[in-house]
Amino acid sequence: AQKVTQAQTEISVVEKEDVTLDCVYETRDTTYYLFWYKQPPSGELVFLIRRNSFDEQNEISGRYSWNFQKSTSSFNFTITASQVVDSAVYFCALSEYTGTASKLTFGTGTRLQVTL
Amino acid sequence: GAVVSQHPSRVICKSGTSVKIECRSLDFQATTMFWYRQFPKKSLMLMATSNEGSKATYEQGVEKDKFLINHASLTLSTLTVTSAHPEDSSFYICSGQRQETQYFGPGTRLLVL
Numbered sequence: 289a290q291k292v293t294q295a296q297t298e299i300s301v302v303e304k305e306d307v308t309l310d311c312v313y314e315t316r317d318t319t320y321y322l323f324w325y326k327q328p329p330s331g332e333l334v335f336l337i338r339r340n341s342f343d344e345q346n347e348i349s350g351r352y353s354w355n356f357q358k359s360t361s362s363f364n365f366t367i368t369a370s371q372v373v374d375s376a377v378y379f380c381a382l383s384e385y386t387g388t389a390s391k392l393t394f395g396t397g398t399r400l401q402v403t404l
Numbered sequence: 405g406a407v408v409s410q411h412p413s414r415v416i417c418k419s420g421t422s423v424k425i426e427c428r429s430l431d432f433q434a435t436t437m438f439w440y441r442q443f444p445k446k447s448l449m450l451m452a453t454s455n456e457g458s459k460a461t462y463e464q465g466v467e468k469d470k471f472l473i474n475h476a477s478l479t480l481s482t483l484t485v486t487s488a489h490p491e492d493s494s495f496y497i498c499s500g501q502r503q504e505t506q507y508f509g510p511g512t513r514l515l516v517l
Contacts, residue, residue, distance in 0.1 A: 321504050331495060333448075333508035335406070379447065383504065390504055391438075394447045 434500030
């Protein structure tokens, strides 16, 4: 069975600090996708990134960066110079292909609070 | 691109009534849509996978006669909560699958009195 662990339940930082959100996954599949979603207080889940299991290149998008390490089954997310607007719950997710659809297994989420 | 809408965003109903929630993919065709339920401060719980033109696949423990799902077109899936009870009060959120990624709607807050 697939499993995603986000050990950090809540993180509080002061604006402009860097913060890393951890994600560890378990799967027996050789082909899979990893995702990060942001859920602000409004409730909508915003897609941030998708990473293929064969692509271990790290990715940077503005202040966001992701570190995928297959050897440790981790897909960590770093926000550089955090801002108040980054306050949200962040979910890491792992896909499982069922033949016609890609079901997602979500972690329990990390609530990030960025204060002035 | 990849925008999903949900309607209504919020609904209050009396116990025993039925409520229909619509999920639309606005700028892409979604052969597969998913329905989730989320309790306060909790993660998302997959309720069912909805495939256009066929019956939905429900997760274990989800009553298919209570949560009716219809996916009649490539851009619309509906979830009907039948004979709603206060314990059905929750945040319901749908997603449409485009390539390998699920794009989520803004969610529907259901309160059953």
